[in-house]
Amino acid sequence: MTEKLNYLAQIFGQIQMSEEEQSNPAIENLELISVEIDNNHKRWNFFFKNDTVLPIDWVKSFDQRLQNGFRGIISVDYSFTEALYSEDQFFDYWLWIKERICERSPILRTTINGFTPVKKGKSYEISLSSEPATLLFNQDYAALFTSEFNRFGFPNLTIKGVFDSEEAERAAIDFEQKTLEREFRETGEQASKRDEFLRAQTEKNLEIAKEIEKKEKREAEAVEKIQGSDAPILLGKAIGKMEALTPMKDVDSPTDVVVFEGYVFDAEIRQTRAGKKILD
Numbered sequence: 001m002t003e004k005l006n007y008l009a010q011i012f013g014q015i016q017m018s019e020e021e022q023s024n025p026a027i028e029n030l031e032l033i034s035v036e037i038d039n040n041h042k043r044w045n046f047f048f049k050n051d052t053v054l055p056i057d058w059v060k061s062f063d064q065r066l067q068n069g070f071r072g073i074i075s076v077d078y079s080f081t082e083a084l085y086s087e088d089q090f091f092d093y094w095l096w097i098k099e100r101i102c103e104r105s106p107i108l109r110t111t112i113n114g115f116t117p118v119k120k121g122k123s124y125e126i127s128l129s130s131e132p133a134t135l136l137f138n139q140d141y142a143a144l145f146t147s148e149f150n151r152f153g154f155p156n157l158t159i160k161g162v163f164d165s166e167e168a169e170r171a172a173i174d175f176e177q178k179t180l181e182r183e184f185r186e187t188g189e190q191a192s193k194r195d196e197f198l199r200a201q202t203e204k205n206l207e208i209a210k211e212i213e214k215k216e217k218r219e220a221e222a223v224e225k226i227q228g229s230d231a232p233i234l235l236g237k238a239i240g241k242m243e244a245l246t247p248m249k250d251v252d253s254p255t256d257v258v259v260f261e262g263y264v265f266d267a268e269i270r271q272t273r274a275g276k277k278i279l280d
Helices: 002-014 056-069 087-104 106-112 131-151 165-227
Strands: 031-038 043-049 075-080 118-120 123-128 158-163 269-271 277-279
Touching: 002 031, 056 075, 056 087, 075 131, 087 106, 087 131, 106 123, 106 131, 123 131, 131 158
Parallel strands: 043 075, 123 158
Antiparallel strands: 031 043, 118 123, 269 277
């Protein structure tokens, strides 16, 4: 007995169980019965015994610490011998076991999500909303749930799915309601997106209008500056104040008089034999 307690203490030390967890009254009579060692596959399997099924929170912590404590060394697993349990414990473990199994089989999550077993005599029945779902649960998952409950110290429970026509009708109504809610939500979201787009477009148009206004103001100031300037005329006559500016890109054919605005970086004036001046 003392040797097994020492082994238990070594396990707790290896997985760094806190003193509070080790002194939990629920594990006062916890015993390590045996360890099954598989050297070929580097796997250890611990077998424990306790008078009652252990609290779910303690087992969750133990499970996580056990896996982390031996990670990279060996693979570990564990189980408990049959013990006494309460109905509250059954439903606590049901939620955890269901989540563990659903992680490995996502299709099960859609099959039993939202359904809870009801005790009927010595068995537990879970009402399902379709016959295919009921068949799938009973053939592929019922035995797996029983095995998982056994592992944590529950007796050999019978857990089975039963088709419930009333549940099927409720599921159909619920599905229709959720569909309507989703369509309504999507309609609202579409309207919201449309309003957001219109607001963004309006803001963009205002920004463009402001930029155009700034550009026109700069052009007007430039014309005014040029027209009011005393700078010498290199060639031709003075530009009248009412002359319109023409962008260079709009000149696509020969014309007599065109007024451009801009900076002259380099210019050459040459004189023809006839005495006319040409600006290049």
